[in-house]
Amino acid sequence: MTFYDLQEAYARFIGYNISTERQDWQTQQIRDDINNALTEIVASTAYLWHHVRESTITLVANTSTYALNDFCVKPISFWTEDEMAHEIQFIDPREQDASGAKGTNAAYVSTGPFEVTWSVPTTSASKSSASGATGGVNVTEGAAALTKTGGTAWASGDVGKRIRLNGEDTDYLVDSFSTANSISIDRNYVGRLVGVGQTGTGAGLTTKKWEISPAGIYQVQFRPTPTAAKTIYYRYIKSHSRMSNTDDNPDLPERYHYLILDKAIIRSAKFAEDPEAYQLYANEYRQGIADMIREDQIEKCMRKRVFYQSPMGNPYRHRSLPPDIYIRGA
Numbered sequence: 176m177t178f179y180d181l182q183e184a185y186a187r188f189i190g191y192n193i194s195t196e197r198q199d200w201q202t203q204q205i206r207d208d209i210n211n212a213l214t215e216i217v218a219s220t221a222y223l224w225h226h227v228r229e230s231t232i233t234l235v236a237n238t239s240t241y242a243l244n245d246f247c248v249k250p251i252s253f254w255t256e257d258e259m260a261h262e263i264q265f266i267d268p269r270e271q272d273a274s275g276a277k278g279t280n281a282a283y284v285s286t287g288p289f290e291v292t293w294s295v296p297t298t299s300a301s302k303s304s305a306s307g308a309t310g311g312v313n314v315t316e317g318a319a320a321l322t323k324t325g326g327t328a329w330a331s332g333d334v335g336k337r338i339r340l341n342g343e344d345t346d347y348l349v350d351s352f353s354t355a356n357s358i359s360i361d362r363n364y365v366g367r368l369v370g371v372g373q374t375g376t377g378a379g380l381t382t383k384k385w386e387i388s389p390a391g392i393y394q395v396q397f398r399p400t401p402t403a404a405k406t407i408y409y410r411y412i413k414s415h416s417r418m419s420n421t422d423d424n425p426d427l428p429e430r431y432h433y434l435i436l437d438k439a440i441i442r443s444a445k446f447a448e449d450p451e452a453y454q455l456y457a458n459e460y461r462q463g464i465a466d467m468i469r470e471d472q473i474e475k476c477m478r479k480r481v482f483y484q485s486p487m488g489n490p491y492r493h494r495s496l497p498p499d500i501y502i503r504g505a
Contacts, residue, residue: 176432179421181209185439194375199368202375206368210344210417212438213425219464222412224471225428227251232395232407239400240294243393245337246346247411250393253291254408261288263407268292268396276398289407294394300386301336302327311382312340314364318379319350321358328355333387340364341383345417349387365419427467434463 176184182205183194191197191205217223230244243250253263271277271292304310310326321338331352338347338360347360366377397407415426425432437460444453 176425176429176436177421178206178209178418178423178425181418181425181432181436181439182206182421184436185209185443188440189443195373197375198371198373199375199377200370203368206418208439208442209435212435212442213415213418213427215438216427216431216434216464217415220468220471222249223427223467226412226415226426227410228413229408229410232409234397234401234403234405234407236401236403239396239398240394241397242297242388243395243409243411244413245388245392246413247393248414249412250395251410251412253289253395253410255289255405256408257405259288263289263291266290266292268294271398278399289397289401291395291397291407294396296394297388297390297392299390300339301388302329302333303386303389304384306382306384308382312385313379313381313383314340314360315379316366316377317363319359319361319363321360321385323356323382323385325356329358329387330355333358336388339386339389341380341385343367345419346389346414362420362423431463431467434460434467437463 182202185208186192186194186197186205189205191201194202197205217226226248228244228246230247232241232243234241250265253265255261255263266276271290276290304312304323304326307326309324311323313322314320321340329349329352333349334352336349338349340347345365347362347364349358350361351359353359364379366379368375368377393411416423418425425435427435437456440456441453441460444450444456
C-alpha cells in the first residue's frame with residue numbers, strides 16, 4: 176500500500192471520506208497517525224530482517240573512533256574479508272577498560288585480530304547551518320532541489336548522507352551534488368500542513384536550518400588503535416523511513432502493511448471511546464504482529480542466531496534481544 180492508500184483508508188474510517196473537504200490540520204493529523212503507527216510497529220520488534228543492511232568502515236592508522244552509517248540504529252556484527260578473515264568481537268567498553276586494550280602502548284598487527292567496542296554517539300552534525308539569509312536552506316514544496324546563498328559549503332562527499340531540514344522528523348538523503356550551494360535530495364520535500372484551509376499542500380522552506388549527519392550517529396571504537404589502513408565490514412539495523420510523498424511505501428514487508436492501518440484505527444477508536452472497534456482491531460493487530468515476528472524469526476533461522484550488539488553490560492556476552500528488553504523468566 177502507498178502512503179496515499181493508507182491515508183484514504185484511514186480517513187474513511189474516521190469519517191473524512193472526501194479529500195477535498197478535509198481541513199489541512201486534519202490531513203496532517205492523518206499523516207502523523209499513520210507514521211506514528213509505523214514507528215510503533217517497528218519498535219514492537221527487536222528488529223526486522225527487512226531492516227538489515229551491510230556497509231564498510233575504512234580503518235585509518237592512528238584513528239580509533241568511527242561513525243557508522245547515518246541510518247544505523249544498532250550494529251549486529253563486524254568482520255574482515257582479507258587473508259586473515261575473521262569475526263570481530265564486540266566487547267563491552269568496561270571490559271576494555273579493565274583489559275588494558277586502551278593503553279597507549281597497546282598495539283596489534285595490521286592483520287588483526289581486532290576488537291570493537293561502543294563509543295558515545297556524535298554530539299553535533301557533520302555540517303549544519305542555523306536559519307538565516309546566508310546559510311539557511313531553500314526548497315520549494317514538491318521539489319527535490321535545495322539551495323542556499325552561502326555559508327557552510329556542500330560537497331560531493333555529502334552524497335548518501337542524511338540531511339534534516341528545519342528540525343523536522345522526516346529525514347532525507349542527499350542524492351546528488353551540484354555546487355557548494357546546490358544539492359538534491361532523494362525525494363520531493365513535503366511541508367507540514369496547518370490551519371483550516373483545504374489545500375492539502377504545505378509550504379516550502381526559506382532560509383531555514385539544515386543538518387547533514389545530525390547529532391546522534393552511532394559510533395564505535397577499535398582497540399588497540401589501528402596501525403594501518405584496513406576495510407572492516409559490518410551488518411546493521413537501519414532506521415525506518417518516515418513517509419511523506421503519496422507514492423511512498425511503508426518500510427515493512429508488503430503483506431504486513433495492513434498493520435499500520437490497524438494501529439492508526441486503534442488510536443482513533445480509543446480517543447473516540449469506541450470499545451467494539453478498539454477490541455476488534457486490537458485483536459487483529461496483536462495477531463498480525465505475532466505472525467510477522469514469527470515469520471521473521473524463520474527467515475533468520477541459520478546455523479547461528481542473529482544477535483543484537485549493545486553497549487549495555489549484562490552477564491551474557493550475546494543475547495537475541497537488547498539487554499533492556501524484559502523477557503519473562505529471564
